[in-house]
Amino acid sequence: MLGDIENMEKVSTELSSVKELFKELEAIISSSYDGMFIADEKGVVLRVNIAYERITGIRASEILGKKLKDLVAAGYYDQSVTLLVIEKREIVTINQTVKNNNKILVTGNPIFDEKGDLFRVVTNVRDITELVSLQSQLLKTKEQTLKYKTELSHLRALHIGNKEIISRSPKMAQVIELATKIADVDSIVLINGESGTGKELIAKLIHKQGKGTSKPFIKINCAAIPEQLLESELFGYEGGAFTGARKEGKPGLFELAHNGTLFLDEIGDLPLLLQVKLLRAIQEKEFIRVGGTKTITFNARIIAATHRNIAKMVKEGVFREDLYYRLMVVPIYLAPLRERKEDVPLLIMHFIDKFNSRFGFNKKIMPQVIDKLVEYSWPGNVRELENIIERMMVTAPSEEITVNLVPETIMDKSFSPKRLTKLKDAVEETEKYLLSENFKEYGSWKKVAEILGIDRTTVFRKVVRYGLEKR
Secondary structure (H helix, E strand, C coil): CHHHHHHHHHHHHHHHHHHHHHHHHHHHHHHCCCEEEEEECCCEEEEECHHHHHHHCCCHHHHCCCEHHHHHHCCCECCCHHHHHHHHCCCEEEEEEECCCCEEEEEEEEEECCCCCEEEEEEEEEECHHHHHHHHHHHHHHHHHHHHHHHHHHHHHHCCCCCCCCCCCHHHHHHHHHHHHHCCCCCCEEEEECCCCCHHHHHHHHHHHHCCCCCCEEEEECCCCCHHHHHHHHHEECCCCCCCCCCCCEECHHHHCCCCEEEEECHHHCCHHHHHHHHHHHHHCEEECECCCCEEECCCEEEEEECCCHHHHHHCCCCCHHHHHHHCCEEEEECCHHHCCCHHHHHHHHHHHHHHHHHCCCCEECHHHHHHHHHCCCCCHHHHHHHHHHHHHHHCCCCEECHHHCCHHHHCCCCCCCCCCCHHHHHHHHHHHHHHHHHHHHCCHHHHHHHHCCCHHHHHHHHHHCCCCCC
């Protein structure tokens, strides 16, 4: 009897020790900052601590006693590290997404009994939602930094001392960057663009950045001077070379442009005979005055410009192919204003300031007017826009420039393709116009398809093709 009492006391003491140990382990598990998740060898959830509930947002009562296969199927987890440990019988670490979209880092540890059989999987859990968020923010910051660097590069190109170039469109930004990039070399440049797009401004920009303002910038419009006088203007003449020539002769523009830049505007209008002489002068860096015999060398950068399609003129035999390829070392294309509408509001405000300063005005333009001007196609480009702004400002009876001052040609929204437009291009312009105008009115591409009598698939295909999906 006494022995039984002693055994009972011993068992009681051991039980008390086990309880204390269990209580201690319970306190350790509960106080752990990292989450703890315990499952048996069959993948049944046995225990989770408070930190696990905090990190995952999943309450213990939701998952205790349930199989992990079922919990994954129910969307509590995207995958189970416990099941992977049971399968591989080794430590496994994975990124896991729980049902509230939290991202957690989980490491499953297999626990084996004395026989080597798996009987528990203990998983440590750490919240990496904040880390993922920080990584995302870092990526966005890097992208933003790259964007700012690109914009800064654009701004530097815009603020290079030529205040006449007013632009924020990507197309003009590319032109300005190219112009500044090639400014320090003497490669020949051919600028192509419609009348009024600013070809001379780009030529001056190249000159200013490369040669500097102290060097001569000589311009000649090849279309504005009669053919019989153009040669003597370009190359000069000796005294008595022809009737009416000055006794002392006259230097040509090639001589005057020495160490500077010669800008040949409207090169497409240069007569064929002079094209031969120009080609020789460009290639040899020398020429002979009209009526002279002495060879004169020069060192000037050549920049040519035209609104014509010179490649087509070459095929038609009205422009020399060899001269064309000699001029095409660095081609620059200036997009018309209708293709860079982002620039229109900026140009409007520039011209408002310009004419306010010139005429002593203090006039302001109404937003509705700007909207109308942006919608217009501007066949005369920047030059036409400037003239329209000046006209409205000098005729405005008050300090405000209102819609009633906008010319009828701009207010009239009837559309027709430009003259000499190829049929294919005219069809595309018409399609783009009809799609755009109908969407403005109805605000639904489905409705546009109905109005135009075509299926929605065709509409969506054309919307993407013409870049109208951003509207």
